Amino acid sequence: MNVTGQFSPYSPVYNDPRAESLPLLQVKSFLRRQWRLIALVTGLSLIVGVAYLAVTPARYTAQADMIIDTKRVTWTQSELATENRSIEDAGVESEIETTKSERVALSVINHLHLDDDPEFAGAGQGLKRHVLSLLHLAPAVQVESAKSDPLRTALAVVEGNLRVTRLGRSYLEQIEFTSLDPEKAARIANAFADAYIEDQLQAKFEATRRASVWLEQRIGELRQQASDAYREVQDFKSKNSIIIGADGKLASEIELDQLGIALAKARADTSQARAKLERISRVLEQRPESSKESFNIPDPVVTDALNNPVITKLRQQFLDDQSRESEWSARYGADHQAARNLRAEMAALQRAIWDEISRIAESYKSELQIAKSQEDSIDKRMVEVFQQSGATRQSQVQLRELETAANTYRSIYETFLSRFTQSVQQQSFPSTEARVVTLATPPGRPSSPKTSLTMALALLCGIGFGVLSAFAREQMNRQIHTRAQLESLLGANCLAVIPAFAREKAALRKNRALRESGAFRQISEVAPFSATAEALRYIKVAIDLHPSGGKVVGIVSALPGEGKTTVAAGFAAFVARSGARTLLIDGDLRNPSLSSTFGYTNTPGLVELVAEKSSFEDLVITDSKYKLDFLPSATRIKPPNSSDILNSPTMKQTLKAAASKYDYVLVDLPPVLPVVDVKAAAHLFDAFILVVEWGSTSTEEILKAVAASPVLSERLLGAVLNKADEAVMRRFEGYSDRNYHYYTNERLPAEVA
Secondary structure, three states, X not given: OOOOOOOOOOOOHXXXXXXXXXXXXXXXXXXXXXXXXXXXXXXXXXXXXXXXHHHOOOEEEEEEEEEOOOOOOOOOOOXXXXXXXXXXXXXXXXXXXXXXXXXXXXXXXXXXXXXXXXXXXXXXXXXXXXXXXXXXXXXXXXXXXXHHOHHHHHHHHHHHHEEEEXXXXXXXXXXXXXXXXHHHHHHHHHXXXXXXXXXXXXXXXXXXXXXXXXXXXXXXXXXXXXXXXXHHHHHHHHHOOOOEOOOOOEHHHHHHHHHHHHHHHHHHHHHHHHHHHHHHHHHHOOOOOOOOOOOOOOOOOOHHHHOOHHHHHHHHHHHHHHHHHHHHHHHHOOXXXXXXXXXXXXXXXXXXXXXXXXXXXXXXXXXXXXXXXXXXXXXXXXXXXXXXXXXXXXXXXXXXXXXXXXXXXXXXXXXXXXXXXXXXXXXXXXXXOOEXXXXXXXXXXXXXXXXXXXXXXXXXXXXXXXXXXXXXXXXXXXXXXXXXXXXXXXXXOEEEEEEOOHHHHHOOOOOHHXXXXXXXXXXXXXXXXXXXXXXXXXXXXXXXXXXOOXXXXXXXXXXXXXXXXHHHHHHHHHHHHOOOOEEEEEOOOOOOHHHHHHOOOOOOOHHHHHHOXXXXXXXXXXEOOOOEEEEOOOOOOOOOOXXXXXXXXXXXXXXXXXXXXXXXXXXXXXXXXXXXXXXXXXXXXXXXXXXXXXXXXXXXXXXXXXXXXXXXXXXXXXXXXXXXXXXXXXXXXXXXXXXXXXXXXXXXXXXXX
């Protein structure tokens, strides 16, 4: 726990929970630290933007609006329709790609002779070529390439300057072309619209021509197929004796219908003849025998008998004779010769009538036989025709199939013939729905470069790259600049922050001892209510509140020159001035700069104590100025076994005895990384204070120093951030200067500067 965190302006403010809830303050601190770099990168970006505007030639963009062709000739549909019923987005995009196609572009280039134009043939004023021409560094290889194939070069430039877009969800497309000349830009944009329309007409003409050739060939094939199918039908009819009437019926079926009618009539005639024969036969049964004399004449009801003139005449004559015979018999008697003659004549007439009736009966018999024979003949023919009709019906199924195929071929042939006629007409008069809606006009002002947009982008890019550079700079910076960084790295408190003094920063002296002596005088002479004095108090409080109660404290650093000697001397003088019994030991036997700082060069001290067994009381020096006891180390002697001296039993006994006599025993130890002294003698100390030079020592070196001795890392009381630039540190940590004014009304060195 950092007991000093809630009092000092140098306490780790990043551990304050409120700081975690205020990310904007961290951003503000980041900007305060890195605003110079961000401003520099932004300024460079703006300079680049101005240079771009200066060297980039003005370009003009003209635009033309054109409605695309929404109709397409297709020969794949079942109805062979000439246009689609709808057009989809894919169709519109296809037309846009067609407008940008190489074929249309080449047509425009050839029409306007753009391959001879310096802007498109490789000698134009592009940005790269413009800059190179200003520097007289135009590449010869590029010129030779342009001369070798100017058409391909012009095509690449034209395609790069062309932009075709769709206007909303409509069938309109906007053709934009950019050029150095506004008149040329408008002319090329209109030329692209005209070239697209011409390409559509030519494409339709070619499609119609190819379709006509294919249709003509196909029509010949269909004509032959239809003829062969019709011939096959006729051959099949002839082979199978199939005759079809006008109404579509077979001849056998028609004959069967007729025979049926004739058979019915024949049967009716037969029945009538039989009835007449039967009737007249019953009449003949009434004929009297020749031996019997009877003058009764038949009275047949047969039509032919009644209408027969012979029978009518004989009957009339018979009736006349009968009338005379009755008259003569009444006048002359029945036996009169005349009466007998009349009766004989009447008998002859009677026989003649019966003979005529018999003849009629024979004719009826003959009619019956004829009708019967005719009926049988018709019936027989019907059986034959019916049998023949059954076989014909079996063949008719196959005939129907042949006729269907023949009709199909004929229908296809007629359809293709009609389509061929339409194709020939379309080939003669091709048309397209594509047309220019708005002609391109020369633009009044350049489209690029856009000054405001370019400068805005340059400003935004500069700020962005500046922020990224600043962030990368902070991420790549491995030095310690804040308390939070040091505490997070060590897992221990940052006890104090000692600022760098003005004369130490300004003076560039070669003598290190003189520099440290000057720093010691400044730190020992600070005002009692200054921020530096308050930082030293935090070190004192941290030592006083140490859980083990130990008073033997080693002052160490990772590398030489970090100011551990100055911190040890200044802190010792500070606590001694406050009345505490203080012993300061110069334990850096390799470089006893602490002895030089106090002015005890070549004075016997620690080495003599251990090596020569001298008395501690004889060697310790009581400094009357700083009110502390000091055990120096001779500067003329640099023992090679300094680690053995520090780890000797005499040193252990001396420190133990001093801990019981003094309130504070402070030992200035050698740096941890260059020598092994601290690692060898670490177990003799109750606590350690690590001095870290602000903005100089890397995190890797600090971690290596702490990890060099497990005892050091375990007994590390805290760290002191030395030689801090307060103004820069405030930018890193973002705390207010009011923290300083709480301790003193004097202005800070940074404010004075």
